[in-house]
Amino acid sequence: MGFRLNYIFFYKLRNTLRMTGKSADLKNLKFYIHTFGCQMNNNDSEHIAGILDSCGANPSDSLEESDLVVINTCAVREKSEEKLYSLLGRLNSIREKKEKNFAIGVVGCVAQLHRSKLLEKMPHIDFILGPDNYWQIPEIIPKHHEEKIISTKWSKDWHEIPDEQTLRTSRVSAFVTIMEGCNNFCTYCVVPYTRGREKFRPAPHILTEIQELAQNGYKEIQLLGQNVNSYIDPNSQMGFVKLLRKVNTVEGIDWIRFIASHPKNFSTDIAKAMKESERICHQLHLPVQSGSSSVLHRMNRGYTRKEYQQIIKDLRRQMPDICLSTDIIVGFPGESDKEFQETMSLLEEIRYTNIFSFRYSPRPLTKAENITDDVPFAVKKERLIAVQELQKNIQIETNQSLIGSTIKVLCTGKSKKDQNIYSGRNKGYQVINFSSKKKVMDQFVNVQITSCGPYSLRGHTV
Ligand code: SF4
Known part of the structure; x- marks a missing residue:
């Protein structure tokens, strides 16, 4: 978008x-x-x-x-x-x-x-x-x-952009890029040809940026990269789990998130670090793309349905309150009705808090571009509607269960529809629109949830 x-x-x-x-x-x-x-x-x-x-x-x-x-x-x-x-x-x-x-x-x-x-x-x-x-x-x-x-020449080395040269859109929530590029070559994805191979930002630069953000009043940070789980500090060889634990020690930052993760690189150690680090939100975007192992194989995703289910099981065992989101592609070449139904059943089983779903379209330079795009447009459209309908109902049920509860929200703006209504997100990264008698922009507030739709919760400050 x-x-x-x-x-x-x-x-x-x-x-x-x-x-x-x-x-x-x-x-x-x-x-x-x-x-x-x-x-x-x-x-x-x-x-x-x-x-x-x-x-x-x-x-x-x-x-x-x-x-x-x-x-x-x-x-x-x-x-x-x-x-x-x-x-x-x-x-x-x-x-x-x-x-x-x-x-x-x-x-x-x-x-x-x-x-x-x-x-x-x-x-x-x-x-x-x-x-x-x-x-x-x-x-x-x-x-x-x-x-x-x-x-358009790629460089193998990290080009550090100093903090002085960053105009942020928020006063309290900041993106911090930790790596760029991708080595995975999923067969549908153009990113390895546009962002190049993986390269990693030195950990001292990441930690300094986060410390400065904390000193400047930032409350939430999101570590960014195409595949953050594969992070390795280019000098010390420190991996993602250690980086997460170090970021968790920065005083002043209340909420830490990271995106994007890859199920192939998502280890039990990451889940453990999330559980044990009080500042890391119990929220994770873990793109599954399809619920069918055969489609996942054709996509070159490097995991099966069962392995993905096992990761989710482990995450929920360690953090029963975790909010999960995912990406879904429907109509990948050769996707049969049976394979599509496996995606539907996975959605029903996992009950994500949110999903991003798309119709497959071939992208230049990718391997899948050379495979016949044989799922008719009308079928792709039908499948996308089915996925979105199912997910909408799941989200309505999940959101309804929160009515009456009081939730901590970081207020980051106003509602797009009504400028008298504030907007923010909770730890689970759900959108909360709420009214408040006091000015609460850029602050943490407690919101009592009074109603909901499939894509947001509504309430008032208490
Ligand atoms: S989908 Fe993600 S992991 Fe796969 S090639 Fe694209 S950026 Fe890399």
């Missing part, structure tokens, strides 16, 4: 580069960033905004009034790419109406995937930067008048 960072709510930790004048001068340039995709992309956009800000540029919340538009793209699904082309079309008309200079940059996964082909298709783009290259923005903006710029 498209996500536009709301600059009105940007918060800076520090901005020393701007003061020392070490960066390129982009004074008074107004920029707008449109972000597609996952939390990692959101965090990258916070870095891009921070880099531009440190050079004197100013965030804008209007496409039309900006001098520079950066689109941070997602290549995971076809739909997101289609939305990119429609946005680029709109930007072209804006540019035609504008008298002054208007630069358009495409960065991230689609930029990496299509490179010069993207420019052939959309010649009004001024620059293209891969996920490993967006930090070059200040150098290339002054040059874009003279030439089109494409920079």
Whole structure:
């Protein structure tokens, strides 16, 4: 889903580069960033905004009034790419109406995937930067008048973006990237071709960033990476479990989460560390993709239905209150009715708090692209509706069981539908919309749950 960072709510930790004048001068340039995709992309956009800000540029919340538009793209699904082309079309008309200079940059996964082909298709783009290259923005903006710029070279080493160059969208909840890239090559997934192979951020940098966030009043952090479970500190060889335990010792942070995990790399030790670390939320997103072992094999996921069930059993044994979420793909090539029913029965058995479900669509460069996409569109659609209906009923039942209880919530914003209603999440990462007589933005509050829908809980502060 498209996500536009709301600059009105940007918060800076520090901005020393701007003061020392070490960066390129982009004074008074107004920029707008449109972000597609996952939390990692959101965090990258916070870095891009921070880099531009440190050079004197100013965030804008209007496409039309900006001098520079950066689109941070997602290549995971076809739909997101289609939305990119429609946005680029709109930007072209804006540019035609504008008298002054208007630069358009495409960065991230689609930029990496299509490179010069993207420019052939959309010649009004001024620059293209891969996920490993967006930090070059200040150098290339002054040059874009003279030439089109494409920079998509991967680096094996971690490129550290300092805290000073991060404009965060929240004052209390922060993303902290710990690794990037993927070595797994699931047959449907384009990520190893856009983000490259796994590379890991040195642990001292991660811990310093979290300590600084705590000092600046942040209450919640989310460790990010394509496969955080495979984390290894490049210098000390410390693994993910030890990192989690170290992060848990940072005073001031109340809630720690991490995403994305891979069932293949999810060990009992991680579950044990979650149980024993008081700051780590009993909440986990563990993508299963399919409930059928034969489909999982064709997807090259590296685990069976039974092995996945065993992980869930172990997690629930250690943390009976854990909230689980997952990703589901329906209509992977060759998926029979029987195989699809195995996904349905797994959903019924596990009863996730939330799921993200999608119709399979072939992505460039992946192995599955060469397998006939033989599940008809209508069947995929039917299966997606069935999955979502089943899950909706499960969520209604789960949420109804919380009515009458009082839940700790971190308030991070206002409800999209009603600006008089606050919004936040509980430890289980469920959305809670609530009323309060006092101003409670960016605070922990206790909310009594009075009603619910399938996707959120509602109540009032007590
Ligand atoms: S683990 Fe699989 S689905 Fe996840 S990013 Fe890597 S290749 Fe893609």
